[in-house]
Amino acid sequence: MVFKRMLRAFGVGGPTVDTVLANPNVRPGELLGGEVRIAGGDHPADIDQVKLSLVTRVEVESGDNEHNRTVEFARVVVGQRITVGPGQNLVLPFRFPVPLETPLTVVHGRPLHGMTMGVRTELEVRGAVDPGDLDAFNVHPLPSQEHVLNAFGALGFGFQRADCEQGRIHGVPQQLPFYQEIEFRPPAQFAHRISQLELTFVTDPHHLYVVLEADRRGGLFRQGGDTFGHFAMSHDEALRTDWAALLHQWTDQVAHRRGGHHGGGHGGHHGGIGAGGVVAGAAAGVFGGMMIGEVLDEVGDFFEGE
Structure with missing residues (x-):
């Protein structure tokens, strides 16, 4: 017993x-x-x-x-x-x-x-x-997310891998204590300046937030480092957006910029305006009657670790 x-x-x-x-x-x-x-x-x-x-x-x-x-x-x-x-x-x-x-x-x-x-x-x-x-x-992706992913394929980006990383993204209403990164290999026209482009989605019932991180190659007269882009809009607006044109424009700007910020932008790293970070610039485009603001933030604390 x-x-x-x-x-x-x-x-x-x-x-x-x-x-x-x-x-x-x-x-x-x-x-x-x-x-x-x-x-x-x-x-x-x-x-x-x-x-x-x-x-x-x-x-x-x-x-x-x-x-x-x-x-x-x-x-x-x-x-x-x-x-x-x-x-x-x-x-x-x-x-x-x-x-x-x-x-x-x-x-x-x-x-x-x-x-x-x-x-x-x-x-x-x-x-x-x-x-x-x-x-x-x-x-599987939401229709708005799939529309963005289709643009990567149309421009010749090649999928490499995906993972989840602990941390939070600055300026995005993220709920989970981690975020997904989908990594792409750039097409030949950008490969000499950009080694990798990472995509992160954050969604809520009404909005889609798209965060891009480009790993720029260093050179004789240019610095390498990470450059970030952030786009926010409703799911309906995301479906109407020409993401191939927007992504091409943003990637081209990143590839031909001078200067840069060394170091990563993921959780665990630190930086910012007061710690040597540089706001590289901003661009805006109008697609489907809406204004899409994107900021190229080359600051180490774009991603905040837990």
Whole structure:
């Protein structure tokens, strides 16, 4: 009897859980639906809570070191105070709201290399180790985001990889404690001046924020460093915007600028106007009857670490 109690404490003979998604494909802001299926073990079990959480891998900087960790960024409770009898089967349906800032994992049916996304199921089983489950799902872009991404392809930018980094973006109403960077290789016409261009989306129900970071190559008469661009508009306006023209104009300006700011613009670095940062300039364009302001901020604290 004592041995059986020990086994139960380690989850042996207890309930098992399996989460089945109705559709593993979703867009930010939509509902991820499915069922949590609980199968009773060989003895009754009291479950305090059944919890679902969305998790992804995030790069975290600590001093001069970087490491990846799994970060939970949304959670719902789908059941509580449940008793599961021996051999009993329970089904708990759910509809999980996916945050609008959820990173993308798939574009045009192709996975973004470097991205992982999952829904984790946890049972709080009284007196036992928590049996859990982890299921991958795919996050596709919103129409406004896809319109921007299509412009990169039209201009000949090549996708390299994507990841999530801990930190916050200055001047953007970001809710999650991390942001996604989608990295592109520039086309030949810009490759001699720009080694890489990174794209970050931040979204809310009404607006799309597009943040660009260009890694400029240094030269005999020019400095390298990072240059930033920031665009904000409604989702409808983003769909009407000629992003190929806007992106080409911005990239051309960055490629032919003189001067620059050494150092990165990601979380963990510091700088700013009072610490040697330089506001490089500003440009504005009118597309579809709207004014789009963009500022080339070459300041080290554009991205703020946690």
